[in-house]
Amino acid sequence: MKIALEALNKHFGKVKAVDSLDLEIGDGEFVALLGPSGCGKTTTLLMLAGIYKPTSGHICFDDRVVNHLLPKERNIGMVFQSYALYPHMTTFDNIAYPLKLKRVRRKEMKERVQRSADMMGIGDLLDRRPAQLSGGQQQRVALARALVKEPAILLFDEPLSNLDAKLRLRMRGEIKRLQEDLAVTAVYVTHDQVEAMTMASRIAVMNYGVLQTYGAPNQLYDHPDTLFVAGFIGAPPMNFLEMTFKERDDGFYLKSQALEIRILAEQGALAKQDSIPQRVIMGIRPENVSIVAERDGDFKAEVYLIEPLGREDLVTFRFVDEEIRALVSAPFDGRIGETICLKLDKEKAHLFNPETEVSVLRTGNGRSS
Amino acid sequence: MKRRTEKIGERGKPPLPVLLGTRNIGFSRMRGQLAPYAFLSPTLILVTLFFFIPLVMVFILSFTKLDMTNFGILEWWKPVNWSLDNYVKIFTNRFLSRILGNTIMYVAVTLALFNVGMALVIALITTHIKRRTGFAFRTLWFLPRITPVVVYTMMWRALAGPAPMGVINKYFLVPLGIGGGEYLLHTHPWVFIFLVNGFIGASFGMILFASAIESIPKDYTIASKVDGATTWQTIRYVELPMIKWPLLFVTTYQTLSLLTSFEQIMLLTDGGPGLYQTEVWSLTAYHRALTSYFGNTQWGYGAAWSVVLVIIGVVMAVIYLRVFKFRELVEEPKIDQL
Numbered sequence A: 001m002k003i004a005l006e007a008l009n010k011h012f013g014k015v016k017a018v019d020s021l022d023l024e025i026g027d028g029e030f031v032a033l034l035g036p037s038g039c040g041k042t043t044t045l046l047m048l049a050g051i052y053k054p055t056s057g058h059i060c061f062d063d064r065v066v067n068h069l070l071p072k073e074r075n076i077g078m079v080f081q082s083y084a085l086y087p088h089m090t091t092f093d094n095i096a097y098p099l100k101l102k103r104v105r106r107k108e109m110k111e112r113v114q115r116s117a118d119m120m121g122i123g124d125l126l127d128r129r130p131a132q133l134s135g136g137q138q139q140r141v142a143l144a145r146a147l148v149k150e151p152a153i154l155l156f157d158e159p160l161s162n163l164d165a166k167l168r169l170r171m172r173g174e175i176k177r178l179q180e181d182l183a184v185t186a187v188y189v190t191h192d193q194v195e196a197m198t199m200a201s202r203i204a205v206m207n208y209g210v211l212q213t214y215g216a217p218n219q220l221y222d223h224p225d226t227l228f229v230a231g232f233i234g235a236p237p238m239n240f241l242e243m244t245f246k247e248r249d250d251g252f253y254l255k256s257q258a259l260e261i262r263i264l265a266e267q268g269a270l271a272k273q274d275s276i277p278q279r280v281i282m283g284i285r286p287e288n289v290s291i292v293a294e295r296d297g298d299f300k301a302e303v304y305l306i307e308p309l310g311r312e313d314l315v316t317f318r319f320v321d322e323e324i325r326a327l328v329s330a331p332f333d334g335r336i337g338e339t340i341c342l343k344l345d346k347e348k349a350h351l352f353n354p355e356t357e358v359s360v361l362r363t364g365n366g367r368s369s
Numbered sequence B: 001m002k003r004r005t006e007k008i009g010e011r012g013k014p015p016l017p018v019l020l021g022t023r024n025i026g027f028s029r030m031r032g033q034l035a036p037y038a039f040l041s042p043t044l045i046l047v048t049l050f051f052f053i054p055l056v057m058v059f060i061l062s063f064t065k066l067d068m069t070n071f072g073i074l075e076w077w078k079p080v081n082w083s084l085d086n087y088v089k090i091f092t093n094r095f096l097s098r099i100l101g102n103t104i105m106y107v108a109v110t111l112a113l114f115n116v117g118m119a120l121v122i123a124l125i126t127t128h129i130k131r132r133t134g135f136a137f138r139t140l141w142f143l144p145r146i147t148p149v150v151v152y153t154m155m156w157r158a159l160a161g162p163a164p165m166g167v168i169n170k171y172f173l174v175p176l177g178i179g180g181g182e183y184l185l186h187t188h189p190w191v192f193i194f195l196v197n198g199f200i201g202a203s204f205g206m207i208l209f210a211s212a213i214e215s216i217p218k219d220y221t222i223a224s225k226v227d228g229a230t231t232w233q234t235i236r237y238v239e240l241p242m243i244k245w246p247l248l249f250v251t252t253y254q255t256l257s258l259l260t261s262f263e264q265i266m267l268l269t270d271g272g273p274g275l276y277q278t279e280v281w282s283l284t285a286y287h288r289a290l291t292s293y294f295g296n297t298q299w300g301y302g303a304a305w306s307v308v309l310v311i312i313g314v315v316m317a318v319i320y321l322r323v324f325k326f327r328e329l330v331e332e333p334k335i336d337q338l
Ligand SMILES: Nc1ncnc2c1ncn2[C@@H]1O[C@H](COP(=O)(O)OP(=O)(O)O)[C@@H](O)[C@H]1O
Pocket: A012, A015, A016, A017, A035, A036, A037, A038, A039, A040, A041, A042, A043, A044
C-alpha cells in the first residue's frame, strides 16, 4: 500500500511534535524514520496507526484520505520497542489476539497463528507466557502478532533497541528479509543510523519535528543536505571545521588558524555564491582523512587518542585548538603525542553555510533554504 | 573513632577491656542482641496491648457467661467457667437465618454494586476521558469518605425524611407521584443502607483501580487498538486482566470491612424498622455485647458472635485467593535460552 503524508502537523499544546511533514512512501517500500530522541518519530507512527488524530494535514493510503479511520479499520501491524506483549496471555493468545478481534474461526485461527509463529521460529513456544520468554523470543512473538493478520502496512517503533548487540544484528537481517519476502510497506522508526542505513531503501531524517531530508542511504551519506544530516549519519561521525573562504588567482582556498587547503574549482564556485560573510563549515568524514609523508600533507597534528576498531583504528588528532578524527588501517603505528602529517580528500569534502546550516554543494533535489 | 573500628573488627569476640573499659562490655553485648527489639518495641507494645491481648481476651470471653451482672464475681479466666453454651445459643437462635441472610445480602450487594462495581465503572470512565476532568470527578467522589460518618449518615436520614421535610420525597417522589411521602427509611431501609455504605465504599476501590489503570503502560492499549480492538474490547481483554491484583485486593479488603462495619446501619435504622429487619452480624455482636434491652450487657455472648464473624472473614479471604488464582499471579519465570 502506498502512503502519502501531506503537510502533516501534530501539536501537543505548544509542542510541535510533528511540523508540516510531507512524505511519500511507495508500495512495498521500506522507509526508515531516523532522528534523535524526541524528534517526533513515534508521533508520526501513531498518526499512521490511527492512535493520534493529526492537528492538521492529510494521511493517504493509496490516494485515499484515512485521517478519520479508526485503528481497526486501517489493517496495520505494529511492533514496539517494549514488545507490548499482553503479559496475561500465552504466546498463542498474543498472536491470535488480532484474529480473535476479527472473529476468525477457531480452526483457521490456529492454522494462521501456527504459520506465523513458525515463520518467526517460535512455533514451539506457543504455550508460554511473555515473562517466560527471553527478549529475543518476545520480539519474535511481537513480530508474529503483527504479521498474523496479513497487514497492508507494518510499523516498527525502535523494535531492536532492547536487544543485545549480537541479537540486534541478527534480527535486523531477519526483519529486512521478511519485509522483502512479504513485499509489505514498512515504516521503521529508529534513532540508530546504522539500522536505518542497512535496512531502509529510503531514510527520512527528522529533527525537532521537521523533516530534514529524505533519500536513499547512500545519497544521504555522500551528499548530506544539511549540517544536521551530515553529523547524524555515519559512524564515526563527520569532522567539522570552521573555515574562512578565500578566492585567489590560482583557485579557491579554505583557511583556518592552523591550515589552509585548496578546494576544487566547482566547490569553490558554489561556495562563492552561497557563503555570505565568507565563512564556511567544512565537513570531512574520518575515512577521508589520511596519514601521508610530510611533503604531501595539508597540515600537521598531534596524536591525541587511538581507538582500535578491529579492521581500522580511529585516531583523534589535535592541532591548535581543533580536533579531527581519522580512520586509518590497523595497526596504527603512531604513538600518543607524536606529530603526524595529514591530508584531506578534498573531493569528499562537504561545505555548509554556517548560518543556514545547509550544504552549499547541495544537488538541487534536497530542501532549499 | 578508634574504638568504633575495634568493635567492628572484633565482632563476635569479647572486645579488649583495655580499649573499651569494663562498663562498655556488657552494654555493647546486650545492645547487639536487644537493639532490634528496642527499635520494634513501640509497635510491639501497641500491637500487643491493643490487638493481641484483646483478641485473646475476646476469644476466651466467648466461652464464658460474663455480663454486667456477674462482672467482678465470675472468674472468666479460669477454664472451669468455660463452655460452648454461647455458640450453641447462636446456632439455635431463631433469628440466626435472618441475620445471616441480612449480612450476606448487605455485603454482597454493597460490594458488587458499589465497592467494586461502581468503583470500577467510575475508575474506567475517569481514566478514559481527559485527565484533569477525570481527576476532578474522582476528587468529588471522595467527599462521602472525608465527611464525618455521623454527619454524613444524618444527612441521608434528612434526605430520606417524610414528605414535607425529606428532600427526596419533596422534590422527586411527590412531584412524580411516586409513593405517599412516607419516611423512606421505613419503607425502603435496605436501599438506603446500600447507598450510604456504597457511596463511601466506592471511593476506595475507585482510587486504587484508577491508579492501576493509569499505570498500565500506554503501549499495551495502543497495541490492542492497532490489533483491531475497540475501546471496550481493550478494557475487557487487556486492561481488566492487568488490574487483577487491585481487584483481588479491593474485593477481599472490602468484604472484610463490610462484614465488620455496622456504624452506618446503626445510625440509619439500628437494625429496624421491623424486628431484625436490617440487623447484620456485626451489629448483633455490638447489640449483644454493649447494649441491652434488659440492662445486662452480655459480653461473653457478644464475644462469641464476633469470633464467628472473624472465622467467616478468614474463610472468605481464603476463598478469594483461590478464585483469583493467587498462585498464578506470582508464577516463576522459566527462561532457558536467548
Ligand atoms: N502524548 C503526548 N503529550 C504531550 N507531548 C507529547 C506526547 N507524545 C509526544 N510528545 C512530545 O512530542 C515530541 C515528540 O515525541 P515522540 O514522537 O515520542 O519522539 P520520538 O519518538 O522521536 O523520540 C516530544 O517533545 C514529546 O515530549
